Amino acid sequence: MSTSAPPSPLLVLDAVGKVYTGEIETRALADVSFAVSPGEFLAIVGSSGSGKTTLLNLLGLLDTPSEGRLVLDGQDASRLEPDEAARVRRERLGFIFQFHYLLPEFSALENALMPCRVAGNDRAEREEPRMRALLDRVGLGDKLAKRPHQLSGGEQQRVAIVRALANDPLLVLADEPTGNLDSRNADEVFALLQALTREAGKAVIMVTHDHELAERADRIITLKDGRVASDVRSPGPKAD
Amino acid sequence: MATPFTLSVALRQLAYNRGQTLLTIGVVATSVTLIIFISSLINGLQVRIVNNVTDSIAHVRIMPEERQPQALWERESAEGDPLAVGRVAKLEQRQRKIEGWQPWLERIRSLVRDDLLTLVPSTEGSAVISRETKRIPARLLGVVPEDYNRIVDIQSNLVSGRFFALNGGEAAIGLRLSRDLGVSLGDRVRLLSAEGNVSNVTVAGIFDTGFGSVDGGAVFVPVRDAQSLLGIGNAITGFGLKVTDVFEAERVAGELRQQLPFRIESWMQDNERTLSGLRAQSGSSQMIVAFTTLSAGLAIAALMVMAVTNKYREIGILKAMGASSRQILRIFTLQGLILSLIGALLGTLASLGLLAWLGSLKTISATTGKASDLFPIALTLGNFLIGNGLALATGFFASLYPAWRASRVDPIKVIRGQ
Numbered sequence A: 001m002s003t004s005a006p007p008s009p010l011l012v013l014d015a016v017g018k019v020y021t022g023e024i025e026t027r028a029l030a031d032v033s034f035a036v037s038p039g040e041f042l043a044i045v046g047s048s049g050s051g052k053t054t055l056l057n058l059l060g061l062l063d064t065p066s067e068g069r070l071v072l073d074g075q076d077a078s079r080l081e082p083d084e085a086a087r088v089r090r091e092r093l094g095f096i097f098q099f100h101y102l103l104p105e106f107s108a109l110e111n112a113l114m115p116c117r118v119a120g121n122d123r124a125e126r127e128e129p130r131m132r133a134l135l136d137r138v139g140l141g142d143k144l145a146k147r148p149h150q151l152s153g154g155e156q157q158r159v160a161i162v163r164a165l166a167n168d169p170l171l172v173l174a175d176e177p178t179g180n181l182d183s184r185n186a187d188e189v190f191a192l193l194q195a196l197t198r199e200a201g202k203a204v205i206m207v208t209h210d211h212e213l214a215e216r217a218d219r220i221i222t223l224k225d226g227r228v229a230s231d232v233r234s235p236g237p238k239a240d
Numbered sequence B: 001m002a003t004p005f006t007l008s009v010a011l012r013q014l015a016y017n018r019g020q021t022l023l024t025i026g027v028v029a030t031s032v033t034l035i036i037f038i039s040s041l042i043n044g045l046q047v048r049i050v051n052n053v054t055d056s057i058a059h060v061r062i063m064p065e066e067r068q069p070q071a072l073w074e075r076e077s078a079e080g081d082p083l084a085v086g087r088v089a090k091l092e093q094r095q096r097k098i099e100g101w102q103p104w105l106e107r108i109r110s111l112v113r114d115d116l117l118t119l120v121p122s123t124e125g126s127a128v129i130s131r132e133t134k135r136i137p138a139r140l141l142g143v144v145p146e147d148y149n150r151i152v153d154i155q156s157n158l159v160s161g162r163f164f165a166l167n168g169g170e171a172a173i174g175l176r177l178s179r180d181l182g183v184s185l186g187d188r189v190r191l192l193s194a195e196g197n198v199s200n201v202t203v204a205g206i207f208d209t210g211f212g213s214v215d216g217g218a219v220f221v222p223v224r225d226a227q228s229l230l231g232i233g234n235a236i237t238g239f240g241l242k243v244t245d246v247f248e249a250e251r252v253a254g255e256l257r258q259q260l261p262f263r264i265e266s267w268m269q270d271n272e273r274t275l276s277g278l279r280a281q282s283g284s285s286q287m288i289v290a291f292t293t294l295s296a297g298l299a300i301a302a303l304m305v306m307a308v309t310n311k312y313r314e315i316g317i318l319k320a321m322g323a324s325s326r327q328i329l330r331i332f333t334l335q336g337l338i339l340s341l342i343g344a345l346l347g348t349l350a351s352l353g354l355l356a357w358l359g360s361l362k363t364i365s366a367t368t369g370k371a372s373d374l375f376p377i378a379l380t381l382g383n384f385l386i387g388n389g390l391a392l393a394t395g396f397f398a399s400l401y402p403a404w405r406a407s408r409v410d411p412i413k414v415i416r417g418q
Helices: A052-059 A082-092 A108-112 A114-119 A121-137 A153-164 A183-200 B004-016 B018-054 B102-115 B175-181 B212-217 B223-230 B246-259 B272-310 B312-320 B325-360 B381-407 B411-415
Strands: A011-020 A026-036 A041-045 A067-072 A093-096 A171-175 A203-207 A219-224 A227-233 B060-064 B116-131 B134-143 B158-161 B170-174 B188-193 B198-207 B218-222 B238-243 B262-266 B362-364 B371-373
Touching: A011 A052, A026 A052, A026 A067, A026 A227, A041 A052, A041 A183, A052 A171, A052 A203, A082 A093, A082 A114, A082 B325, A093 A153, A108 A114, A108 A121, A108 A153, A114 A121, A114 B004, A121 A153, A121 B004, A153 A183, A183 A203, B004 B018, B004 B325, B018 B246, B018 B272, B018 B325, B018 B381, B060 B246, B102 B116, B102 B238, B102 B246, B116 B175, B116 B223, B134 B175, B134 B212, B134 B223, B170 B175, B170 B188, B170 B212, B175 B198, B175 B212, B188 B223, B198 B223, B212 B218, B218 B223, B238 B246, B246 B262, B272 B312, B272 B325, B272 B381, B312 B325, B312 B411, B325 B381
Parallel strands: A041 A203, A041 A219, A093 A171, A171 A203, B134 B218, B170 B198
Antiparallel strands: A011 A026, A011 A067, A219 A227, B060 B238, B060 B262, B116 B134, B116 B188, B116 B238, B158 B198, B170 B218, B188 B198, B362 B371
């Protein structure tokens, strides 16, 4: 269903579907196919119940599709064992959620480094200068040692954005990244997300119900009843 | 098993949730205190009870075999049987003695060896001690005071006079007996043995050991005097020995029974009821330890389940970042171990303090005016190891369930707040 086929896609979804089995069978996704190129900023929109969250869970390897294939960086990641999925998340993916979910026991810098700490301590030491620079870049250079509760909502979400880039992922998944912020902060945080990922050349898939925000992405996929209703390139600043 | 990541998260969470951490440490510390304290106290009580019994007696007594009356028809008839119908077998009840006993002394010493604390020959019999019109039945003990003192400590419990270097014609008696008789140091008393021999002796020592049977009914005289009162010449009536571990007395007695032609009794046979009481007490002490451990374990588990439930979102985000279930499991089992380690340490210190304080309390005896410990405390390394070992094991096992729950957290379910 993709409008264009880049030479080497970062992520390919091929007829992906998801059915929740339980007391009643619920189909959440059906025949979803698209490809994402490196560096692409993709927004997925849709009303609630359209399957956005399900799709994001599949993309984040937090859940497995019932049908179809999901190929990440040339590797079939459709049905990985939990530990293998965790490894791929650790090495290839970055997450930003609606709520920052910073660990309250750790400072801003430590939180930003957490994915590296999960992966092993050497990595955390190696990445620390880069994380300091990134935090400085988002205006938190003087708040590295602050705990999350000492930061404002916008500041917390900026730490979360930097954290999503800690392990140098191929793909950043953002779930309503500004949904919990007022419009001024939302604007700033989104701009930072876009700028940082663009500078680092990372692909981003953002799920949102905010059409205004989605308009600022390179491409918008609209889901309806678990199917791709439209897939359009937005006339945004970075349109090809 | 601890990586910098799991350890740092475990420690930070403990430091951050101070209230819950202190509560859990408190539970562990209280249990460890209780376990060490209760076992030391019960141990101490047992030691005191056992000492009360064993300090005043020989642990193993060796006596001549008692002759069993035997009916004629029970005897296997043999040729030249001296017994003939109509003759009555004479049973010499009175003259139970061991002649030529010195070789036996060496034999016993070599048999008991490492278990032996002290071995003394004894010359004992019944006698009536009297002064004017007062006559009191007593146990007559012919002793070498310096040797016998290792069986019952008379010397250091002397109220007046002496025990060591007791001369012929002198006797040492208990304070109670002296009061009952109305005699004091230097008075003369009359001893009439069951064999009918009489001797007048001077009271040269009065002691107060605190053991009723010794203070109220024992008369110590030199061996020779006892031998002549009992009419046994140079013979003795038995041996008494103390062993290094009082609870090994029955085993030692059993071994001696195989090797010696004597009747051998241990204090454990004579005090079976006391011992079964002690066993019941040990059992109840173990029950207390078991239930304390169980309730501590449940409390730790409950507190940690609460902590894990409060952390679902953070656990979810860690898993989304790629933390494995095993890493999450480690974080919480590490917390269990750390909490119980600190708790055990504090509990040990608290129990030491408590025991030191209780050990310093004294009680004054109403009868003798002597100060003694109010609580007998017997603190053993074993109690410590058991208390601390149980705490660590409990902390670890109690954390397994909460940790398992944490490791099973599904990021999808918690991150969206569903």
